[in-house]
Amino acid sequence: MKTRLGTTRQGKVYIAVSLVLLGGSLYSVGAHAKHKRDAPIYTLGSGVADPNQAGNIDQAVTQTQQLLSALQSVNYDPVQLPDYNLMTLPDAQFAESEDDRQSDVSSYVFPDATMPEQSAIACYTDIYARTNRSYYTGDTSTAAPSGYFIVAWKNGTVQKVPVADVRRMTKADGTGIDCFPGMTGYDPALPHWRQ
Amino acid sequence: MNSRAPRVLISPYSTVRMLTSELLREHLCRNVFCSLVCSYEGEKENLMKVHRIFTMLAAVSMTVPALACDTCVLWTQTPFPFPVGGGKYIKRSIAYWNRCVDFDNVPPGHCCIVPVVNSNYVKNGQVVGVYSRSFCNSSTPTDVECGSPTSPPYMANPVHIDQGIYWQNYSPVSPFSLVARPGSKKKADCKCDVPEKK
Numbered sequence: 452m453k454t455r456l457g458t459t460r461q462g463k464v465y466i467a468v469s470l471v472l473l474g475g476s477l478y479s480v481g482a483h484a485k486h487k488r489d490a491p492i493y494t495l496g497s498g499v500a501d502p503n504q505a506g507n508i509d510q511a512v513t514q515t516q517q518l519l520s521a522l523q524s525v526n527y528d529p530v531q532l533p534d535y536n537l538m539t540l541p542d543a544q545f546a547e548s549e550d551d552r553q554s555d556v557s558s559y560v561f562p563d564a565t566m567p568e569q570s571a572i573a574c575y576t577d578i579y580a581r582t583n584r585s586y587y588t589g590d591t592s593t594a595a596p597s598g599y600f601i602v603a604w605k606n607g608t609v610q611k612v613p614v615a616d617v618r619r620m621t622k623a624d625g626t627g628i629d630c631f632p633g634m635t636g637y638d639p640a641l642p643h644w645r646q
Numbered sequence: 647m648n649s650r651a652p653r654v655l656i657s658p659y660s661t662v663r664m665l666t667s668e669l670l671r672e673h674l675c676r677n678v679f680c681s682l683v684c685s686y687e688g689e690k691e692n693l694m695k696v697h698r699i700f701t702m703l704a705a706v707s708m709t710v711p712a713l714a715c716d717t718c719v720l721w722t723q724t725p726f727p728f729p730v731g732g733g734k735y736i737k738r739s740i741a742y743w744n745r746c747v748d749f750d751n752v753p754p755g756h757c758c759i760v761p762v763v764n765s766n767y768v769k770n771g772q773v774v775g776v777y778s779r780s781f782c783n784s785s786t787p788t789d790v791e792c793g794s795p796t797s798p799p800y801m802a803n804p805v806h807i808d809q810g811i812y813w814q815n816y817s818p819v820s821p822f823s824l825v826a827r828p829g830s831k832k833k834a835d836c837k838c839d840v841p842e843k844k
Contacts, residue, residue, distance in 0.1 A: 529736050530736065538736070556737065557736045557737045558737075559737060560737045560738065560739055560740055561736060561737065561738060562738070562739055563738050563739070565738070565739065566738075566739045569739070577740065628739065628740070629740060
């Protein structure tokens with residue numbers, strides 16, 4: 452005989468079981484959605500080895516010294532360098548930025564007249580600096596900077612600068628630039644690099 | 647007399663529903679309430695109701711995390727400008743700016759919105775996307791412009807820092823150019839690791 456739901460004790464137990472299952476499925480769906488929301492959409496440099504581990508930063512410092520010498524001979528104009536290979540680091544293959552990993556780009560920044568704040572710098576590289584920035588749905592991102600900058604000063608010094616010491620200087624137009632200890636305007640109170 | 651044989655329609659949905667129902671029932675039968683549940687042979691309709699809810703919830707869970715790939719390029723590092731042609735691209739500076747970013751087509755209300763610069767993202771002569779760049783129109787941003795009720799203005803607590811690399815191309819055979827060829831490859835650089843929104 453057909454039994455109507457809810458008319459017997461067994462029917463009530465059945466409803467209870469159904470509700471428990473429904474609650475469980477709702478919870479799992481909610482947890483799934485939360486996981487999707489909390490998981491980063493993308494992390495910069497993911498899948499690329501950290502050059503500070505996989506690379507050779509000592510070699511990069513040596514190359515930077517050679518590059519600095521070459522720049523001094525051409526009045527710090529990189530376009531006049533006799534050997535463009537000097538401006539590309541082998542460890543650029545580990546750069547966080549996809550653009551920096553290309554073979555036809557310089558691994559170094561050569562500040563020009565548009566960056567008077569960096570006029571004391573001959574060149575620097577951020578190949579060994581990582582933001583480790585993750586992006587999330589919505590408008591959230593988090594960064595965990597690590598690594599080093601290598602800075603070549605026009606006074607002949609080459610420095611390995613930890614990212615913890617690098618600051619972001621904001622210009623009048625709202626853009627920020629890398630600011631290293633020793634640069635005019637450097638202030639430890641400035642915001643940290645890319646944080 | 648109607649000589650036509652009665653048609654039996656078995657829709658795929660019915661088949662799936664039936665199979666799923668059986669699977670669900672089998673699952674229920676394995677638990678401690680097996681004897682109770684299985685005694686209700688006449689209550690398949692109720693099982694179907696549960697199944698329909700399951701199906702609905704499954705459908706919801708698959709559509710919620712959709713992201714539009716078109717917006718991915720907004721957070722792609724932006725070489726600006728990126729010249730066409732051979733030669734070595736010489737990096738001249740790295741600049742950072744705060745910008746409005748929406749990873750899900752919903753621009754955050756607390757970002758700077760004035761002025762906004764929308765430009766084509768040109769790479770190797772191809773328009774591969776669009777990026778936006780936003781500044782506050784005052785040196786001292788207000789909460790309205792750049793902050794949210796729960797965070798201070800962006801100068802103290804940046805919403806986002808993006809990086810732009812200014813390149814200079816030196817090549818005797820290929821002069822500097824910013825001409826974008828037709829035939830946009832807008833999604834070429836998309837790095838979505840989630841399904842594209844249909």
